Amino acid sequence: MKPKILLYDIEVSRDIVAGYGPTYEFKVVKTIQHQQLMCFAYKWLGDKKVSYVSRHDFPTYKKFVQFLAYLQNEADIVIAHNANRFDNKMANRFFLKEGIPPPSPYKSIDTLQVARSKFKFQSNSLRALSDFLELGEKEKITYADLEDDFMTDEPSRKTLRLMKKYTQMDVVLLERIYLKLRPFISNHPNVADLAQSDHMCPKCQSYDVEKRGFIRTRSGQRQRYQCRGCSGWSSEATKKGNGRLVNA
Numbered sequence: 714m715k716p717k718i719l720l721y722d723i724e725v726s727r728d729i730v731a732g733y734g735p736t737y738e739f740k741v742v743k744t745i746q747h748q749q750l751m752c753f754a755y756k757w758l759g760d761k762k763v764s765y766v767s768r769h770d771f772p773t774y775k776k777f778v779q780f781l782a783y784l785q786n787e788a789d790i791v792i793a794h795n796a797n798r799f800d801n802k803m804a805n806r807f808f809l810k811e812g813i814p815p816p817s818p819y820k821s822i823d824t825l826q827v828a829r830s831k832f833k834f835q836s837n838s839l840r841a842l843s844d845f846l847e848l849g850e851k852e853k854i855t856y857a858d859l860e861d862d863f864m865t866d867e868p869s870r871k872t873l874r875l876m877k878k879y880t881q882m883d884v885v886l887l888e889r890i891y892l893k894l895r896p897f898i899s900n901h902p903n904v905a906d907l908a909q910s911d912h913m914c915p916k917c918q919s920y921d922v923e924k925r926g927f928i929r930t931r932s933g934q935r936q937r938y939q940c941r942g943c944s945g946w947s948s949e950a951t952k953k954g955n956g957r958l959v960n961a
């Protein structure tokens with residue numbers, strides 16, 4: 714079975730708080746409204762369609778949040794920029810708050826962590842990486858400007874349109890960045906294991922892997938491969954060479 718890989722990006726509102734004091738030492742006395750899920754965009758890797766989901770499209774907030782849980786539930790792997798420290802955790806927080814049970818366990822790929830751990834970029838933000846790698850048009854994003862209107866019951870059509878455009882664009886860029894970084898991801902979830910298939914690249918599911926040297930250890934050597942599809946490196950899991958490839 715082909716693994717289902719979900720690329721997603723959530724937009725979350727600010728906390729609204731009451732308090733007093735000068736800006737630089739403002740004292741929060743009370744939270745009037747906690748952060749909420751505003752909207753998100755998603756795409757299944759390999760599909761052309763980029764979908765957008767807004768809180769305004771659902772009869773209740775809970776049903777909206779439930780839809781995100783449904784998507785994660787369907788996914789074997791989820792990918793987001795800052796997935797491990799933001800998107801996945803924020804999603805869990807919304808599920809818990811709305812009384813939604815956890816989605817089935819998934820593996821996570823965080824393109825921000827990959828950017829930080831494998832490269833030295835000037836900035837690791839999604840937009841900065843897209844500019845640097847020339848993956849998309851430059852656009853000045855002002856989610857903060859859209860938020861106030863978006864969170865009202867009757868936001869303007871312009872706000873809704875721009876929010877949709879920007880959020881979808883982030884997922885398009887996320888996919889491009891992921892595909893660019895993929896061969897460098899050494900701990901990529903093994904998609905060949907998920908597909909239960911031998912002789913398959915553990916990163917991109919291609920069977921077009923080429924023998925390229927060996928991994929040598931004291932107990933012997935294992936065949937090493939490079940994928941002609943994604944350029945990622947892998948090796949036989951055992952020195953006997955049973956065709957199960959793992960990340961090298």
Ligand SMILES: [Zn+2]
Pocket residue numbers: 914915916917918919940941942943944945
């Ligand atoms: Zn590959």
